[in-house]
Amino acid sequence: ERTTEVYGVIADPVGHSLSPLIHNTAFRHFGMKKVYIPIRVPREELYAFLDDAPVWDIKGLSVTIPHKEAVLARLTKADSVVRGVGAANTIVFQDHERLGYNTDCRAALEAMEAALGGPLGGVSPLKGKKALVLGAGGAGKAVAFGILRAGGQVLLSDGDEEKARSLAEKLSCSHVPWEERHSVQPDVLANCTPVGMHPNVDETPFEAQYLRGSMLVFDAVYNPENTLLIKDARARNCKVVTGVEMFVRQACMQFKLFTGRDGPAELMREVLKRATSPAKW
Structure with a gap:
């Protein structure tokens, strides 16, 4: 019609x-x-x-x-x-x-800010926070850009190191090799890779023993909502933002x-x- x-x-x-x-x-x-x-x-x-x-x-x-x-x-x-x-x-x-x-950027930013109690006096709760963003594709770009614009510090990591280096250069932030990602102790961990997505639900992009209770853990994967990363983060009392929310x-x-x-x-x-x-x- x-x-x-x-x-x-x-x-x-x-x-x-x-x-x-x-x-x-x-x-x-x-x-x-x-x-x-x-x-x-x-x-x-x-x-x-x-x-x-x-x-x-x-x-x-x-x-x-x-x-x-x-x-x-x-x-x-x-x-x-x-x-x-x-x-x-x-x-x-x-x-x-x-x-x-690009609605990914604002959606991810607002979801993370809400989990941290929301902006106070116009200042983002992400300001001054150190964020490790896993994945330098479309979602990773949006999330990293949003965190930087809110005043946070970003370290990028991707299985394709050249991709991470190139994006870090473009956004004027740092990058860390994928195999060294666990050496970072971030305030915010953002998974923007497909690791953990259905049907590979037993995979995680970040090992559980490196998660700390003071961290905010964001996972862009929405199917399933409760990825292994989100389950591990909840078990360690981290604040979480699921892919469904974004x-x-x-x-x-x-x-x-x-x-x-x-x-x-x-x-x-x-x-x-x-x-x-x-x-x-």
Whole structure:
């Protein structure tokens, strides 16, 4: 039906994405004539797809692995975070423009700040904190950029050391070789790698014995919500932020960019938890 607006998520592969589930639930909740679909776009077809998307009347896209960096070349405008991070996770098609946004950065930052009691007098609780960010891909870039902007110190580590070194140079922060990551004693540990993601639920990017109770542990993995890293962190009385919290926050921000309305956070959270829970409700 021509009056139904089309949105989607582009990735390769795309089958694992839960974005269609939560955005379509939100559209139905508000009675909106909008639909959100998964679209597999191979790397080599990305630019042709973005050029053609407005012709197919696609109004907005969520962008995920492996396209978050590559889409920048086709944006006509980008917000300051996209420019600073070098990655976008949201595109809005509007009046012949392709507008790029990064809701990952703000979502991760707000979730971590909330876990630490929230900003006080306009000052982030991350200010002066030492953060070890694992992973230098799209999510790692966004999280590191956000922490630095809040006044924290960042050390980056990635299995691909050149990737970590290059990002550290770009963001003017430090990096540490992957095999030496446990030598760091951070105030904040942020996992932005896929380690621990379903089906590899018995893996962790950071060994339990190196976790300390004073740490804040953030895991961007949302399926499962209770990754081995999150379980280990809870067992050591660390403050934790799960990937579900970040995912819901960034999806709410995307929903607002797509529709102009605040996303129904509690409903999105409930649907996401139900979809990723090992016990089916």
